[in-house]
Amino acid sequence: MEEKAMCRANFIIRNMNGDEIHSVDEWFKYAPPKMGIRHWKDKRSAKEVAKAWIGTGKPVMPIKLKSVLDTHQFTKDFYPDWVIPEMITALDNFKGEHRNQDLGILGASLEGKVFISVEAKADEPFDKMISMQISNAKEGSKIPARIEGFSKAIFGRPVDDRIGQLKYQLLTGLAGALIEAKSQNADYAVFIVHEFISRSLDAKKLSRNSDDFQMFFEELTEISGLNYGDGKLHEIKSVPGGEFVPAGMPLLSGKIQTQLT
Numbered sequence: 001m002e003e004k005a006m007c008r009a010n011f012i013i014r015n016m017n018g019d020e021i022h023s024v025d026e027w028f029k030y031a032p033p034k035m036g037i038r039h040w041k042d043k044r045s046a047k048e049v050a051k052a053w054i055g056t057g058k059p060v061m062p063i064k065l066k067s068v069l070d071t072h073q074f075t076k077d078f079y080p081d082w083v084i085p086e087m088i089t090a091l092d093n094f095k096g097e098h099r100n101q102d103l104g105i106l107g108a109s110l111e112g113k114v115f116i117s118v119e120a121k122a123d124e125p126f127d128k129m130i131s132m133q134i135s136n137a138k139e140g141s142k143i144p145a146r147i148e149g150f151s152k153a154i155f156g157r158p159v160d161d162r163i164g165q166l167k168y169q170l171l172t173g174l175a176g177a178l179i180e181a182k183s184q185n186a187d188y189a190v191f192i193v194h195e196f197i198s199r200s201l202d203a204k205k206l207s208r209n210s211d212d213f214q215m216f217f218e219e220l221t222e223i224s225g226l227n228y229g230d231g232k233l234h235e236i237k238s239v240p241g242g243e244f245v246p247a248g249m250p251l252l253s254g255k256i257q258t259q260l261t
Contacts, residue, residue: 011080011107013059016087023057024050027126031085042246043260045120049102050198052258053083064231064256065118065192072233072252074188075114078158080107087117089180091172092149092244094142099176102194102206112187117177119169121195123205126212130171131164154221162219170216174236174253175245182246190233191253198260213255 013021015030024047033039033046040047047253052062061080069075087104103118119126128136137143150171151159174191181189193213197206210229217228221236228234233254241247 009084011059011061013054013083015087015219016084021054021085024054025086028185033086043122043196043198043200045102045122045124045194045196048122048258048260049118049120049194052194052196059083062258064258065194068192068231068233068254068256069109069116071231071254072235074111074235074250074252075109075190075233075254077112078107078109078114078116080105082106087180089176089183091175091179092146094098094146099172099179101173101176101180104180106184106186107230109188113185114188114190115177115181115186116190116192117173117180117182119173119191119193120242121193121209122198123201123209125169125205126167126209126216127145127169128167129164130159130166132167133168134159134164145196147171150245153245154239156240166216166219167212170213174220174239174251178241178245178249181249186249188250188252191251193229193255195255195257196260197257211241217253228253231256 015021017028021027021030027050028040053060070080084104085102087101089099089101091098101117102120105116105118107114134144134147148158151157151163152169154174155163177189177191214228218224233252236251236253238248239245239251
């Protein structure tokens with residue numbers, strides 16, 4: 001069933017250069033996915049997230065996102081000021097690739113200023129395990145140092161066997177959300193995974209992603225038995241922070257799903 005969206009006329013969707021986006025075609029023109037036309041397909045996350053936000057020809061916030069934000073007092077009655085697809089956040093001072101957020105959203109709730117990082121998914125993985133990212137790094141690469149820094153900033157300890165089993169994209173996703181929230185002078189940081197589900201997807205891959213998401217947040221919160229993908233926002237303990245990741249900023253995370261016809 002097609003999901004309805006909550007309309008709000010006075011926010012803009014734009015790329016990082018300031019070009020405003022008014023249609024799905026303009027989304028691809030001004031903020032294409034990293035792999036370009038190869039990833040621009042119906043039932044895949046890059047195009048479906050565009051359709052969810054601008055498919056009507058005007059900016060709308062998907063009702064599923066509105067609903068999950070309303071489950072927590074920090075984000076209740078949130079409205080965006082701007083939305084930037086393919087938003088790049090510098091993670092540190094190292095050269096090379098940084099955090100490419102599928103959506104960066106800045107706005108306000110009743111409680112204050114909120115920055116939201118959205119990771120859109122069909123059945124793509126959350127990248128490799130952290131241990132593999134380290135072991136696969138080329139000689140002289142700064143990736144191991146980056147990961148160690150984020151492990152200490154998010155988990156409060158260096159990479160160990162347990163952290164090594166977690167997925168790299170979730171680590172950089174949280175770090176990027178916190179770093180960008182600080183940059184935008186936000187009061188709250190939110191990390192959301194938005195899954196677009198269709199019959200064409202691989203059930204095993206979907207299950208893998210669900211398990212990876214759950215395992216990451218169980219390790220981070222040190223609380224098992226909660227379903228972190230239940231369509232609610234979960235408040236994460238304040239992270240220790242580091243040189244780039246702010247300490248003490250309220251951090252929330254959750255997962256939502258849109259069922260495609």
